Amino acid sequence: MMVDADAGCAIRIAGVEKQFETPQGPIRALTRTNFPVRKGEFAVLLGPSGCGKTTMLRLMAGLERPTSGVVEVGGRPLWHDERRDDGAVANMGVVFQEANLFPWLTIEDNIALPLKLRGMTRKLRRERARELCRLVGIAGFEARWPRELSGGMRQRASIARALSYDPEILLMDEPFGALDAITRDAMNLELQRIWIATSKTIVLVTHSIPEAVFLADRVVLLSSRPGRIVEIIDVPFARPRETDVRGQPEFQEIADHLRHRLEH
Ligand SMILES: Nc1ncnc2c1ncn2[C@@H]1O[C@H](COP(=O)(O)OP(=O)(O)OP(=O)(O)O)[C@@H](O)[C@H]1O
Numbered sequence: 001m002m003v004d005a006d007a008g009c010a011i012r013i014a015g016v017e018k019q020f021e022t023p024q025g026p027i028r029a030l031t032r033t034n035f036p037v038r039k040g041e042f043a044v045l046l047g048p049s050g051c052g053k054t055t056m057l058r059l060m061a062g063l064e065r066p067t068s069g070v071v072e073v074g075g076r077p078l079w080h081d082e083r084r085d086d087g088a089v090a091n092m093g094v095v096f097q098e099a100n101l102f103p104w105l106t107i108e109d110n111i112a113l114p115l116k117l118r119g120m121t122r123k124l125r126r127e128r129a130r131e132l133c134r135l136v137g138i139a140g141f142e143a144r145w146p147r148e149l150s151g152g153m154r155q156r157a158s159i160a161r162a163l164s165y166d167p168e169i170l171l172m173d174e175p176f177g178a179l180d181a182i183t184r185d186a187m188n189l190e191l192q193r194i195w196i197a198t199s200k201t202i203v204l205v206t207h208s209i210p211e212a213v214f215l216a217d218r219v220v221l222l223s224s225r226p227g228r229i230v231e232i233i234d235v236p237f238a239r240p241r242e243t244d245v246r247g248q249p250e251f252q253e254i255a256d257h258l259r260h261r262l263e264h
C-alpha cells in the first residue's frame with residue numbers, strides 16, 4: 001500500500017487549470033493551481049474581482065470540473081472523467097453570497113431541508129433545526145419566514161442549513177459581502193465561534209483584507225486573471241480572536257502587505 005502523504009489534507013487541488021469555453025472564445029480562469037487544504041484549518045481565498053476565487057471554491061465543491069489537474073476530497077478524486085464521485089462531495093456544505101433560502105419555507109424548514117432529503121424523521125429534524133438556530137444565534141425565529149429576517153439573520157440561517165447534516169467541510173463564497181460593516185464584524189466573530197465549536201474545515205472567499213486576516217489560519221492570495229496562487233500567508237494570532245486584534249501592529253503589517261501585493 002502507498003503511504004498517504006496527504007493524510008492531514010481535507011481537500012487537495014493539484015496542478016489545476018480551469019478554462020471556460022464561451023462563444024467569444026476560451027476564458028482562462030485558473031492556472032497552475034496547487035493548494036492542499038488542511039483538516040480543521042480556516043483557509044481564506046483573497047484576490048481581486050474576477051481572479052477565480054468563486055471558480056476555485058466551485059471546483060472544491062465539485063460544482064465545476066477542472067480542465068486539467070486533480071481535485072481530491074478526503075483523499076478521493078472528485079472526478080472520474082466526466083463522472084463526479086458524489087460520495088466525496090456529500091461531506092461538504094456550501095454557503096453562497098446570497099442566503100438562497102426558499103421563501104415558501106419557514107426558517108426551520110429551510111434549515112432542515114437537507115435532512116428531509118436525507119430521510120430524517122420530522123421530529124429529529126425539528127430538534128436539529130432548533131439546536132442549529134441556537135448555534136448561529138437565531139433561536140426564537142424558527143417559525144418565521146425568510147422575508148421576516150434581516151440580511152444578517154438570513155445569512156445565519158443559510159450557515160445553519162449548510163451545517164445541518166454536519167459536513168466536515170464548509171465552503172463559503174463571500175457570505176457576508178452584502179452586509180453592513182458592523183453586522184459583518186459581528187458575523188466574523190460568530191463564524192469564528194462556530195468554527196471553534198464544531199471543528200470544521202472552512203474555506204472562505206472574500207475580497208475584504210481585514211476579514212481575511214481576522215478569520216484565517218492561512219490567507220491564500222490569488223493574482224488577477226488567470227488566477228494563480230501568488231502567496232500563502234500564515235496568520236499567527238491566538239484563538240479566539242477579539243475584534244480589537246485588528247488594532248495590533250502585526251495585524252496592520254499583514255494587512256498592509258496583502259494590500260501592497262494586491263495593488264501591484
Ligand atoms: N460559467 C462561466 N462561463 C464563462 N466564464 C466564467 C464562468 N464562470 C467564471 N467565468 C470567468 O472566470 C473568471 C473568474 O471568475 P470568478 O467568478 O471565479 O471570479 P471571482 O474571483 O470570484 O470574482 P468576484 O470577486 O468578482 O466574485 C472571470 O473572468 C469570469 O468571467
Ligand SMILES: [Mg+2]
Binds near residue numbers: 053054055
Ligand atoms: Mg466570486
